Amino acid sequence: RKEVEQDPGPFNVPEGATVAFNCTYSNSASQSFFWYRQDCRKEPKLLMSVYSSGNEDGRFTAQLNRASQYISLLIRDSKLSDSATYLCVVDYNNNDMRFGAGTRLTVKP
Amino acid sequence: DAGVIQSPRHEVTEMGQEVTLRCKPISGHNSLFWYRQTMMRGLELLIYFNNNVPIDDSGMPEDRFSAKMPNASFSTLKIQPSEPRDSAVYFCASSLRGRLMSYTFGSGTRLTVV
Numbered sequence: 340r341k342e343v344e345q346d347p348g349p350f351n352v353p354e355g356a357t358v359a360f361n362c363t364y365s366n367s368a369s370q371s372f373f374w375y376r377q378d379c380r381k382e383p384k385l386l387m388s389v390y391s392s393g394n395e396d397g398r399f400t401a402q403l404n405r406a407s408q409y410i411s412l413l414i415r416d417s418k419l420s421d422s423a424t425y426l427c428v429v430d431y432n433n434n435d436m437r438f439g440a441g442t443r444l445t446v447k448p
Numbered sequence: 449d450a451g452v453i454q455s456p457r458h459e460v461t462e463m464g465q466e467v468t469l470r471c472k473p474i475s476g477h478n479s480l481f482w483y484r485q486t487m488m489r490g491l492e493l494l495i496y497f498n499n500n501v502p503i504d505d506s507g508m509p510e511d512r513f514s515a516k517m518p519n520a521s522f523s524t525l526k527i528q529p530s531e532p533r534d535s536a537v538y539f540c541a542s543s544l545r546g547r548l549m550s551y552t553f554g555s556g557t558r559l560t561v562v
Contacts, residue, residue: 371548382539382553383491426491430548435481435504440490 342366345427345439353447356417360442362410362427371430372403374412376423377441383426386412417446450474452554454540460560466528469557472521473542477550482515482525483539485556491539497523498545530561 345362352358364372372389387394389401389410400413410427427439453472461467473480481496495505500517508515512531517523527534537558543551 373548382555384553385549385551388549434479434498434545435493435496436548436551437493438483438491 341439342431342437343427343429343439345442347440347442349443349445351445351447352417354417354419356446357413357415358417358444359414360412360425360427360444362412362439364408364410364427364429364437366429366431366437367408369429369431372401372410373428373436374399374401374410375426375428375438377426378423383438386425414444417444419446419448422446452540452542452552454538454554454557456557457555458558458560460562461530463531463561464529465561466526467530467534467559467561469525469538469540469559471523471525471540471542471554473523473540474552475521477542477544477552478520479543479545480517480523481541481543482523483541483553484536485539486536494525527559530559532561535560 343364350358374386375383376386377383387396389403391403393402398415402411422445424441424443426441428436431437455470478499482494483491485491494507495515497517515525537556539556540554
């Protein structure tokens with residue numbers, strides 16, 4: 340089983356749509372969780388952390404379910420500029436991070 | 449801060465040649481990571497260092513790959529001999545150990561082995 344698994348997509352949605360990505364992880368000892376964004380031919384960049392109680396940053400909402408070892412990212416009112424690959428990231432031994440393969444999102448006019 | 453600096457940005461080499469990728473971490477960061485990204489396998493951790501010491505190299509694909517960190521401001525990833533299946537984007541990242549929010553990637557080196 341992979342350490343971090345994501346649906347690769349692609350997700351093709353119209354502007355203004357709400358879209359959700361899911362991710363599962365295998366290491367029950369993991370303590371820190373993140374979503375990264377990667378644009379085409381660019382490096383991954385931190386989008387947001389994921390907290391146990393769930394957290395929101397503008398149009399983005401992240402949720403964590405420790406019992407099911409499951410993380411989600413919800414994007415509301417999607418914009419053309421949201422088109423990118425979204426990587427689910429989980430810490431390993433609180434030092435290095437393990438990345439999912441990413442979910443590709445395309446927002447169309 | 450200049451961020452994590454990788455060189456070269458692009459490398460095209462012939463099969464069998466030695467390839468050396470370079471990375472300068474963010475000043476003050478004490479952990480450094482080498483990743484490889486391909487369409488098929490995604491982003492894979494190859495090796496990481498804490499305070500210049502290799503901690504986990506279990507992701508290094510085979511003996512043709514080696515990595516060094518002679519000091520806190522420089523690391524290399526070497527492939528010798530290179531093969532076409534090594535073609536990928538290689539990313540270096542650095543962080544303050546235990547402070548995952550500080551994790552920062554370089555722009556990557558796009559390697560093509562022909």
